[in-house]
């Protein structure tokens with residue numbers, strides 16, 4: 104499986120992974136003697152799909168150690184929070200939720216509390232947990248996931264608190280057990296880390312340097328997923344467009360999606376996140392020519408103003424971005440485009456913000472992920488002058504959302520009367536289902552739950568701004 108060699112030490116050596124298998128079995132034996140019914144774990148994930156995918160590996164390892172999963176911390180013998188560092192708000196929520204575990208732990212002394220993920224990879228956060236949350240048993244960063252069995256063994260056998268926040272450029276652990284619970288949908292990580300150092304972003308500091316899995320490992324996993332019933336596979340990475348740059352890879356992202364497209368079976372290929380500076384015509388051609396690749400491109404622009412883009416260290420201009428969009432639309436007229444936008448980057452003026460509004464109108468996005476700038480300690484932007492008040496930024500934010508709402512309403516209205524092939528998913532409303540189009544747009548319709556996980560043809564009958572209604576053909 105792994106491309107480990109003495110020369111290529113991105114990959115965790117097989118001997119280390121075997122050692123973890125032994126710790127898995129030791130923990131399993133220990134837990135079996137303490138919990139006659141299997142021990143219960145509650146795993147909660149904050150943040151992006153990368154974290155969700157990591158949690159699948161964490162749950163895979165916990166399951167091998169004997170844990171089954173529950174939906175609330177009160178019912179759990181082990182509570183694990185996989186945290187996110189991208190926005191201050193998410194960090195505040197984690198501290199609040201860890202605080203809320205204290206009374207539960209007071210009643211249930213043996214309960215283990217484990218914190219991991221990007222937030223914990225920051226030393227000042229791990230130090231705060233050590234100081235102020237003495238009931239937390241185990242804290243580990245993003246580079247230690249494969250060592251969970253050994254760390255848990257130390258906690259259980261010696262009753263010691265463990266803090267494992269190693270500084271690391273990043274590695275790849277192949278072959279970890281994975282517990283997937285997304286039905287016919289699956290995440291497939293193809294690379295980890297980021298080299299871009301966008302000036303507002305903490306990710307390169309907490310997830311290490313960019314490194315790609317070998318194509319043969321990715322293809323083998325994709326084949327397994329398809330064989331086990333996956334119908335919607337999302338390739339994951341912080342910047343998937345620069346896939347394949349480490350030695351021994353020999354394949355770029357465009358070729359990788361062509362190879363996955365060649366795997367037999369009826370399934371959709373999605374990917375995220377793309378970076379405009381690495382998005383090429385070659386990739387857009389591959390998307391257009393591969394039947395299984397979804398007609399959806401999430402291409403975060405962040406700002407429509409060139410000065411702000413330069414300050415963000417994004418390494419493309421508005422004009423280059425719009426050129427890519429024009430080519431993508433030419434090759435795929437039915438393409439659905441989405442993006443991320445930061446409102447109120449330090450030093451941004453209202454006039455510069457208006458360039459973002461004009462850009463979203465020009466592109467015509469299906470939807471946007473919009474955020475008011477959140478200061479991240481340790482990034483370059485954190486030390487930039489930021490004179491505009493939060494209240495003012497909130498007004499700009501609303502203006503952007505209103506503009507996008509009009510664009511989205513026009514787009515959804517244009518879908519009425521047309522029929523789309525969707526992958527059917529559950530819906531909270533009794534007797535209803537949701538279908539996701541190739542463009543990643545949801546359509547709600549009435550139908551039998553037996554359709555969940557299947558493809559179906561749905562005609563759109565009614566459009567509201569953010570929701571489409573339809574009927575099965």
Ligand code: SF4
Nearest residue numbers: 297299300301304306
């Ligand atoms: S590309 Fe930029 S925004 Fe995305 S993870 Fe890397 S540094 Fe952060």
